[in-house]
Amino acid sequence: MKRIYLDYAATTPTHPEVVAAMQPYFSEKFGNPSSLHAFGQEARSAVEQAREQVAKLINARPEEIVFTSSGTEANNFVLHGISFANKDKGNHIITSQIEHHAILEPCHFLEKQGFNATYLPVDKYGLVNPKDVEKALTDKTILVSIMHANNEIGTIQPIEEISEIIREKTYFHTDAVQTVGSIPVDVNKLGVDLLSLSGHKLYGPKGVGALYIKKGTRMESFIKGGGQERNRRASTENVPGIVGLGKAAELARKELNSRQKHLTELRDKLIKGVKNKIPEVVLNGHPELRLPKNVNLSVKYVEGESMLLNLDLEGVAASTGSACSSGSTEPSHVLKAIGLAPDLAQGSIRFSLGRLTTEDDINYVLDVFVKIVDKLRKMSPIYKGGA
Amino acid sequence: MTTVYLDHVAANPVDKRVAETMMPYISGNYGNPSALYEQGRIAAQAIDKARQQVASLINAKPEEIIFTSCGTESNNFALHGLAQANIKKGKHIITSAIEHFSIHHPLKTLEKQGFKVTQVPVDGNGIVKLDELKKAITPETILISITHASNEIGTIEPIAEISQIIRQATGDGRQAPCFHVDAVQAAGVIPVDVQTLGIDALSLAADQFYGPKGIAALYLKKGTRILPFLEGGIQEGGKRSGTENVSGIVGMGKAAELAKAEMKERTALLKKLQKKLMDGLKTKVPTFHLTGDAEQRLPNHVSGCVEFIEGESMSMFLDMEGISVSTGSACVSKALKASHVLLAVGVAREMVNGSIVFSFGKDTTEADIDYLLEKFPPIVERLQSMSPLKKG
Amino acid sequence: MPEGYSEKVMDHFRNPHNVGEMKDPDGIGHVGNPVCGDIMEMYIKVKDNVITDAKFKTFGCGAAIATSSMMTDLVKGKTLEEALKVSNRAVVEALEGLPPRKLHCSVLAEDALKGAINDYLLKTTGKGLPDWKPHEESEGH
Numbered sequence: 001m002k003r004i005y006l007d008y009a010a011t012t013p014t015h016p017e018v019v020a021a022m023q024p025y026f027s028e029k030f031g032n033p034s035s036l037h038a039f040g041q042e043a044r045s046a047v048e049q050a051r052e053q054v055a056k057l058i059n060a061r062p063e064e065i066v067f068t069s070s071g072t073e074a075n076n077f078v079l080h081g082i083s084f085a086n087k088d089k090g091n092h093i094i095t096s097q098i099e100h101h102a103i104l105e106p107c108h109f110l111e112k113q114g115f116n117a118t119y120l121p122v123d124k125y126g127l128v129n130p131k132d133v134e135k136a137l138t139d140k141t142i143l144v145s146i147m148h149a150n151n152e153i154g155t156i157q158p159i160e161e162i163s164e165i166i167r168e169k170t171y172f173h174t175d176a177v178q179t180v181g182s183i184p185v186d187v188n189k190l191g192v193d194l195l196s197l198s199g200h201k202l203y204g205p206k207g208v209g210a211l212y213i214k215k216g217t218r219m220e221s222f223i224k225g226g227g228q229e230r231n232r233r234a235s236t237e238n239v240p241g242i243v244g245l246g247k248a249a250e251l252a253r254k255e256l257n258s259r260q261k262h263l264t265e266l267r268d269k270l271i272k273g274v275k276n277k278i279p280e281v282v283l284n285g286h287p288e289l290r291l292p293k294n295v296n297l298s299v300k301y302v303e304g305e306s307m308l309l310n311l312d313l314e315g316v317a318a319s320t321g322s323a324c325s326s327g328s329t330e331p332s333h334v335l336k337a338i339g340l341a342p343d344l345a346q347g348s349i350r351f352s353l354g355r356l357t358t359e360d361d362i363n364y365v366l367d368v369f370v371k372i373v374d375k376l377r378k379m380s381p382i383y384k385g386g387a
Numbered sequence: 388m389t390t391v392y393l394d395h396v397a398a399n400p401v402d403k404r405v406a407e408t409m410m411p412y413i414s415g416n417y418g419n420p421s422a423l424y425e426q427g428r429i430a431a432q433a434i435d436k437a438r439q440q441v442a443s444l445i446n447a448k449p450e451e452i453i454f455t456s457c458g459t460e461s462n463n464f465a466l467h468g469l470a471q472a473n474i475k476k477g478k479h480i481i482t483s484a485i486e487h488f489s490i491h492h493p494l495k496t497l498e499k500q501g502f503k504v505t506q507v508p509v510d511g512n513g514i515v516k517l518d519e520l521k522k523a524i525t526p527e528t529i530l531i532s533i534t535h536a537s538n539e540i541g542t543i544e545p546i547a548e549i550s551q552i553i554r555q556a557t558g559d560g561r562q563a564p565c566f567h568v569d570a571v572q573a574a575g576v577i578p579v580d581v582q583t584l585g586i587d588a589l590s591l592a593a594d595q596f597y598g599p600k601g602i603a604a605l606y607l608k609k610g611t612r613i614l615p616f617l618e619g620g621i622q623e624g625g626k627r628s629g630t631e632n633v634s635g636i637v638g639m640g641k642a643a644e645l646a647k648a649e650m651k652e653r654t655a656l657l658k659k660l661q662k663k664l665m666d667g668l669k670t671k672v673p674t675f676h677l678t679g680d681a682e683q684r685l686p687n688h689v690s691g692c693v694e695f696i697e698g699e700s701m702s703m704f705l706d707m708e709g710i711s712v713s714t715g716s717a718c719v720s721k722a723l724k725a726s727h728v729l730l731a732v733g734v735a736r737e738m739v740n741g742s743i744v745f746s747f748g749k750d751t752t753e754a755d756i757d758y759l760l761e762k763f764p765p766i767v768e769r770l771q772s773m774s775p776l777k778k779g
Numbered sequence: 780m781p782e783g784y785s786e787k788v789m790d791h792f793r794n795p796h797n798v799g800e801m802k803d804p805d806g807i808g809h810v811g812n813p814v815c816g817d818i819m820e821m822y823i824k825v826k827d828n829v830i831t832d833a834k835f836k837t838f839g840c841g842a843a844i845a846t847s848s849m850m851t852d853l854v855k856g857k858t859l860e861e862a863l864k865v866s867n868r869a870v871v872e873a874l875e876g877l878p879p880r881k882l883h884c885s886v887l888a889e890d891a892l893k894g895a896i897n898d899y900l901l902k903t904t905g906k907g908l909p910d911w912k913p914h915e916e917s918e919g920h
Contacts, residue, residue: 005426011630019414026406026599032398036702037711039392069456069601072619072629102619102628109618200630205413207456207601207632224496225459225489234489235459236398236594238601241635312425697817699840703792740838773798773844775809775820775836 003315004361008293008354009151009178010319014244015203021247022205025240033237034228043239050246054210057249058176058195059186066211066232067242071177071198072102074211077222077233078173078194079106082143083115085220086171090140096120096128096157097337099147100175104333116140125286126155126338130162141170148176148185148195152334152350153285154294156183163191171217177201177209181252182291183260193217199241203355204248208241255355263292263353266362270295270351273366278373282344284335295351298335298344301383302376307349307369310376314368319350343382390709391755395687395748396538396572397713401638402597408641409599412634430633437640441604444643445570445589446580453605453623454636458571459489460616461590461605462532464627465567466493468613469530469588470502473565477527478502481564483515483544484731486534490569491727494532503527512680513542513732517552524556528564535573535589539728539744540679541688543577550585565611571595571603575646576687577654587611593635597749598642602635653749657686660747660756664689667760672767678734678742689745692729692738695777696770701743704766710759713744737776784841785875791845796852801834806902808894810913811887817843821851821891825899830854830862835891842881846870846888859896863908865889 005013025046031039033047051062068074083093093110095103097119107117118136122128128146137144144166149156159174166172173194179185180195181202187195194217199208213219213232226234252259267290274281280300299307304320311318331345340348351365377383401409412433438449455461470480480497482490484506494504505523509515515533524531531553536543550566557563567588570579574589575596581589588611592603605627607613613626620628646653661684668675674694693701698714705712725739734742745759771777784792801822811818817839824832833851837843849870854862867885871877877885890913897907 003425014413016414019410022413026401026409027403028400030398030400031711032394035394035397035711035713036699037394037706037713038390038709039394039711040397043398069460069632070617070629072617073456075619076617100619102617105615105618105628198630205632205634206630207635223457223460223463223489224492225462225487234492235457236600238456238599238635240599241601241632315425317426695838697839697843700792700844703841707793773795773836774838775818776838 001315002364003317004357004364005317006351006353006357006361006365007317007319008357009201009350009352011200011206012203012354013356014200014205015248015251017251018204018244018247022240022244025243030239033239034226043237046239046243047237050242050249053246054197054249057185057253058180058197058212059188060212061215063230064212064215066213066229067237067245068209068211068233069207069238071175071196071201071209073222074196074198074209075100075102075175076106077211078145078196079103079110079143080222081219082171082173082194082217083110085218086142087115090138090142091115092138092140092142093117094120094133094136094141094144096122096146098122098126098150098153098334099145100151100177103145103147103175120146122337124338125289126150126153126284126334127286127289128157128162130158130165133162134165137166137169143171143173145173145175148174148179148190149183149291150285150334151178152332153296153338154178154291155286156289156291159190159192167191178291181248181256182263182293184256187212187214199245199248202248202252205241205244208238208245210245259355260292262355263357266353266357266359267292267295269359270353270362270366271297273362274369277366277370284338284340284348293353295353297349298340299347299349299373300344301380302347302373304346304348306376307347307372310372311368314372316365316368319352320348388709389758390711391758392711393745393747393751393755393759394711394713395751396744396746398600399594399597399748400750401599402642402645404645405598405638405641409634409638412637430631433633433637434631437636437643440640440644441591444579444647445574445591445606446582447606448609450624451606451609453607453627454631454639455603455605455627456601456629456632458569458590458592458603461571461592461603462487462489462569463493464605464616465588465590465613466490466497466530466532467616469565469567469611470497471614472612473529476562477525477529479505479525479527479529481505481507481520481523481528481531483507483509483533485509485513485537485540485542485728486532487538487569487571490532490534509731511733512683513537513540513678513728514680514683515544515549517545517548520549521552521556524553524564530565530567532567532569535568535570535579536577536685537679537728538572539726539742540690540732541685542679543573543683543685545683546584546586554585572685575643576685578650581606581608588613593639593642596642596646599635599638602632602639604639649749654686656749656751657747660751660753661686661689663753663756664745664759667756668763671760671764674767674771676738678729678732687746687748691743692734693741693743693767694738694771695741695774696767697740698742700770701741701766704770705762708762708766710762713746714742784878787873787875788842788845788877791848791874792841795844795848797834797848797855798836799834800836801832804834804895806895806897806899808891808896808898810890810894811839817884817887819843819847819887819891821847821888821895823854823892823895823899825859828858830857830859833892833895839884839887840881842877842884843887845874846877846885847891849873850888850892854892859899862892863896865892
């Protein structure tokens with residue numbers, strides 16, 4: 001059976017060059033970078049090279065990059081690290097309603113610890129209004145965290161405008177897990193103090209992520225217990241993982257333009273194709289300010305998971321809601337926040353495209369998707385059209 | 388040049404068989420295991436299998452294993468999660484004086500949050516003083532965290548006895564405090580059975596038994612309440628978020644399986660090498676003083692302090708001969724501070740800086756030890772001749 | 780090569796110059812203590828106000844050994860006044876740099892030398908260096 005993977009927003013296949021770069025660091029160059037001897041130093045220089053590669057991709061300085069075990073850890077780290085280090089200055093955090101749970105749940109934890117959090121609403125496209133940020137700012141605000149692009153609906157936030165507003169007033173973090181490697185990300189241009197990224201979303205390995213921390217940022221460590229990562233993150237470095245992330249960053253930088261162009265074309269082809277062939281379909285997220293890889297649709301009268309399972313039977317891997325919440329049946333908090341009617345929220349499906357996606361894949365998906373929707377609608381008690 | 392790697396407490400090579408098992412999950416079988424489609428199912432199955440393998444290594448149930456990114460995270464997770472989950476019962480935590488920083492540092496944070504921490508002292512061999520431990524337990528005590536074996540001095544703690552003391556301390560029907568064991572240095576090296584030892588939570592890391600870096604686990608006895616540390620998803624039963632490091636988990640599983648199957652023969656070899664090295668040092672380097680317990684000791688570990696000289700110089704000269712060792716623990720060797728572990732066992736302050744750790748692995752040979760015993764004594768002599776502390 | 784050590788540092792570590800005790804030195808400087816870490820002893824011979832020979836013994840890390848070695852090299856043949864101007868910076872530069880966390884070792888070398896000169900002056904003139912006091916770091920805590 002043909003297998004087509006269209007869930008690149010959940011995870012990406014590790015690039016073969018990344019795998020090759022990692023390979024020697026498992027069994028041969030296995031040293032602990034903190035060791036002073038030759039094995040340790042060999043590992044150390046590999047880690048430092050990777051740091052440069054990652055820094056270059058987002059226009060940061062190498063010493064501003066801290067490796068973590070995941071994007072989730074990077075996000076938890078920011079929330080805990082900034083809040084506890086700056087609680088003498090204030091106890092207020094601003095974020096949005098459509099952040100990843102790796103931001104929202106630490107915020108809930110901090111609220112229990114005596115911090116206040118403001119969860120800004122978004123418009124129907126999922127955009128945060130910079131004016132709302134301005135209004136929410138108080139002299140107690142110590143952190144603003146707004147994601148660069150949403151993982152479910154692909155909307156890209158006006159980070160530069162927001163940073164203009166909060167410049168110098170408080171720390172500004174962006175969760176760029178979905179954007180790094182997909183669109184240009186330049187920490188200076190964006191004007192952020194902190195930025196999270198994840199290896200396995202940009203054709204690097206799982207189990208490694210990074211946090212950009214602008215020089216001079218006052219922050220506590222999160223995982224404590226050793227001097228690694230300039231005292232920012234304890235624990236023996238995951239050397240092969242870090243090497244893989246470095247290589248993936250280097251490749252992303254080289255291929256960014258061609259990847260973007262390729263994906264935008266395929267994305268638009270898929271959206272147009274579905275809209276032409278299936279009536280009563282809504283595109284979720286912003287029509288233009290949108291990740292090139294993201295297609296999120298709500299199909300009236302059918303339910304997301306049944307579409308997903310049928311697609312799986314046809315060899316197509318997609319996702320509904322977000323990958324992280326696909327274990328639950330409630331519509332995702334993101335779809336709720338953009339005000340999607342409950343029936344449409346239930347019928348959402350996300351295709352996310354990647355560097356190996358071809359035009360043929362899109363044609364095949366269009367073909368089977370039309371049939372699946374048709375079949376499911378015929379079974380649907382609420383569908384009165386067509387029959 | 389001959390290379391002899393004797394720093395297995397700092398890092399281990401991934402076993403070739405482990406690396407082979409991992410590769411398909413790095414390069415081919417991708418898929419986020421939380422997703423429903425087929426590739427995701429393959430990943431989820433692989434994780435299930437690994438969970439069984441890791442559970443079997445420590446005689447736990449698969450559902451009692453939570454994967455994390457490193458031993459340090461497991462320790463941070465256990466301390467924060469267990470302390471916060473039991474805050475209503477009390478705010479007192481007990482630990483030992485010779486724990487790894489990944490225990491001591493999070494405890495400092497908890498102290499700032501209002502918890503009280505008691506550090507129980509150890510004897511000259513690094514064994515926790517059981518009577519002091521007994522005395523330290525109060526009705527307010529909610530958590531006790533003791534290392535299974537120290538990475539710096541190799542001493543194995545009497546975990547089963549400690550567990551008994553903890554259970555008996557609250558004989559009046561009240562729930563005993565949670566018992567957490569940092570077994571990062573022990574699991575996969577010596578037999579660790581969470582049931583016979585009587586442990587509620589235990590940290591273990593794959594790297595110590597030839598699995599990959601960047602993956603570890605926390606054993607959490609069924610029914611033990613914990614608050615998550617890394618939040619934001621539904622992975623690991625909601626206890627630990629973050630997309631699963633599938634290849635790492637698969638590698639840890641395979642490594643656990645091999646460690647269990649081969650433990651007997653590995654231990655036999657390690658003990659032989661250990662004896663050879665200890666005997667050799669005794670005759671060839673009389674100024675070398677063993678640290679830790681000579682008997683209750685990790686089989687892959689020989690540590691000591693050398694009079695009049697400094698650890699980094701020793702390790703650098705050994706490095707020039709192709710021999711890799713560590714001085715103190717890998718984490719401490721970058722800090723200039725004297726090791727808290729060596730001070731706790733009462734090593735004289737003048738000697739603390741002369742500490743050195745030889746740790747070997749399943750692929751270490753007798754020839755390696757011979758080579759070390761040939762190269763080490765002249766280095767000691769040379770450095771001692773340069774030392775202002777040695778007169779005459 | 781260990782992180783941040785230059786070729787030059789490694790050279791001096793591998794084959795340190797002027798190691799060992801000196802017979803009948805004219806001045807001895809002793810700084811540091813085993814509790815805080817590194818210890819250094821420097822011995823000088825002085826003739827007509829010129830340092831004709833310098834030797835050292837060091838208990839310490841790679842950087843401590845290399846800086847002692849370099850310091851003794853640098854001051855040999857210099858007048859006392861010139862030698863006093865050899866700062867820890869100069870030693871570090873001559874070694875083509877040291878990692879930041881090892882810079883304090885070079886302070887130790889500077890102090891050991893000053894200690895030796897101070898000792899020489901005390902013995903010969905009864906008056907030591909006017910405002911000499913080891914840096915806090917080399918005194919130990």
